[in-house]
Amino acid sequence: MTIFQFPQDFRWGTATASYQIEGAAQEGGRGVSIWDTFARTPGKVFNGDNGDVACDSYHRYEEDIELMKKLGINTYRFSIAWPRIIPDGDGEINREGLDFYHRFVDKLLEAGIEPFCTLYHWDLPQVLEDDGGWGNRRTVDAFVKYAEVIFKEFTGKIKFWLTFNEPWCIAFLSNLLGVHAPGNKDLQTSLNVAHGLLVAHGKAVQSFRRLGITGQIGIAPNVCWAEPYSKSPEDQAACDRSIALNTDWFLDPIYKGTYPQFMVDWFAQAGATVPIQEGDMEIISQPIDLLGINYYTMGINRFNPEAGALQSEEVDMGLTKTDIGWPIESRGLYEFMHYLQKYGNVDVYITENGACINDDLDNGKINDDRRISYYEQHLAQIHRIINDGINLKGYMAWSLMDNFEWAEGYRMRFGLVHVDYRSLVRTPKESFYWYQNVIKNNWLETRN
Numbered sequence: 001m002t003i004f005q006f007p008q009d010f011r012w013g014t015a016t017a018s019y020q021i022e023g024a025a026q027e028g029g030r031g032v033s034i035w036d037t038f039a040r041t042p043g044k045v046f047n048g049d050n051g052d053v054a055c056d057s058y059h060r061y062e063e064d065i066e067l068m069k070k071l072g073i074n075t076y077r078f079s080i081a082w083p084r085i086i087p088d089g090d091g092e093i094n095r096e097g098l099d100f101y102h103r104f105v106d107k108l109l110e111a112g113i114e115p116f117c118t119l120y121h122w123d124l125p126q127v128l129e130d131d132g133g134w135g136n137r138r139t140v141d142a143f144v145k146y147a148e149v150i151f152k153e154f155t156g157k158i159k160f161w162l163t164f165n166e167p168w169c170i171a172f173l174s175n176l177l178g179v180h181a182p183g184n185k186d187l188q189t190s191l192n193v194a195h196g197l198l199v200a201h202g203k204a205v206q207s208f209r210r211l212g213i214t215g216q217i218g219i220a221p222n223v224c225w226a227e228p229y230s231k232s233p234e235d236q237a238a239c240d241r242s243i244a245l246n247t248d249w250f251l252d253p254i255y256k257g258t259y260p261q262f263m264v265d266w267f268a269q270a271g272a273t274v275p276i277q278e279g280d281m282e283i284i285s286q287p288i289d290l291l292g293i294n295y296y297t298m299g300i301n302r303f304n305p306e307a308g309a310l311q312s313e314e315v316d317m318g319l320t321k322t323d324i325g326w327p328i329e330s331r332g333l334y335e336f337m338h339y340l341q342k343y344g345n346v347d348v349y350i351t352e353n354g355a356c357i358n359d360d361l362d363n364g365k366i367n368d369d370r371r372i373s374y375y376e377q378h379l380a381q382i383h384r385i386i387n388d389g390i391n392l393k394g395y396m397a398w399s400l401m402d403n404f405e406w407a408e409g410y411r412m413r414f415g416l417v418h419v420d421y422r423s424l425v426r427t428p429k430e431s432f433y434w435y436q437n438v439i440k441n442n443w444l445e446t447r448n
């Protein structure tokens with residue numbers, strides 16, 4: 001057994017996202033998002049699940065905050081649904097939507113919980129997607145308008161801001177692989193989307209500074225750490241491409257003002273280019289205050305000319321996997337955090353980390369021991385990272401509760417709290433109580 005003591009000011013939290021938990025999809029003046037459309041497209045989401053009800057947190061947020069208080073977290077990451085604020089994307093502001101989030105944020109603050117707000121967690125107003133989505137500068141301008149409304153409304157209440165969640169998912173999972181909304185499968189479209197969201201990010205940061213909003217702002221890339229299957233240059237290059245598309249493709253423009261040239265050249269071979277306009281890179285590279293990092297797993301990659309746009313495939317090395325099929329390998333987080341140091345010792349929060357373990361109720365309890373073991377391993381790496389002097393300031397478990405896991409629907413469960421989707425009854429799992437103890441002690445005690 002080892003005791004890992006965390007810094008006194010370390011932030012402990014959980015994370016969720018609007019479309020995944022709120023429900024009330026046709027209430028409160030909310031407009032249609034691309035996920036409402038995608039979920040209703042046959043074959044896109046397991047079992048035809050959608051976010052119409054989800055966890056009904058739109059109506060049950062006070063109950064959720066009581067669970068957060070019981071858990072003992074001091075930070076809660078959530079996202080605001082753009083379609084609740086400006087239902088048609090860039091038209092009229094919906095006061096009812098703003099009032100909902102004011103009630104929610106006020107309750108969080110009353111509970112002594114710091115709101116950590118994501119402006120965009122994938123629920124783009126459908127009207128904007130119909131007009132070209134992130135590849136159209138109209139959407140970029142609409143995002144800035146939406147962000148400025150939120151900044152002005154919540155300045156002083158919300159002090160931690162993220163512009164975008166997982167830009168790789170927004171651009172490539174959703175527009176090259178077609179797995180998430182809107183489901184495009186086109187490399188040029190995905191590069192247009194990636195560039196559009198980066199320009200939107202930079203413009204929103206400029207607005208944040210110009211409006212004098214108190215607090216810190218950043219972005220939350222998801223990590224795809226990978227190691228080469230062999231020492232061959234081809235496997236190493238395939239590995240580098242995989243890592244770069246999740247990280248460097250977004251963080252080089254933000255921190256260096258340029259795209260990684262080796263990747264620009266790689267895509268040029270496929271006839272795809274980045275639609276950079278005059279001034280874009282200066283806008284994108286506005287200084288930011290923090291990074292959110294979402295980590296779940298890592299891969300062992302090798303070159304395969306048949307393996308998609310990157311010609312890089314993940315090899316199944318027989319590791320223990322979670323129930324969504326992701327290998328459990330916490331050392332990738334340690335390796336990635338050191339990789340990240342090339343951008344400087346920036347303030348970092350782990351804004352998502354968790355395990356899909358589909359244990360169900362057993363005599364009123366959920367003995368999700370595999371989830372506890374996952375968290376134990378990853379928190380031990382977090383301690384290692386902090387011990388190396390890296391500015392890792394906080395940790396948010398994904399997720400507070402089971403919720404709509406995108407194309408997997410409700411079958412995949414990441415929550416510390418079980419949700420019965422018929423009754424909407426919330427039941428803390430054994431991992432909830434384990435995490436509660438870690439937070440209370442501010443230390444991790446490994447069990448073996």
Ligand SMILES: N=NNCCOCCOc1ccc(-c2cn(C[C@@H]3NC[C@@H](O)[C@H]3O)nn2)cc1
Nearest residue numbers: 017020166173177179222294296352398405406
């Ligand atoms: N058809 N071709 N398929 C090729 C390969 O696709 C396979 C599917 O790939 C992926 C890759 C990554 C993810 C993913 C999900 N989360 C969890 C969420 N993070 C934000 C929050 O909302 C959580 O719910 N993080 N990453 C899903 C699917």
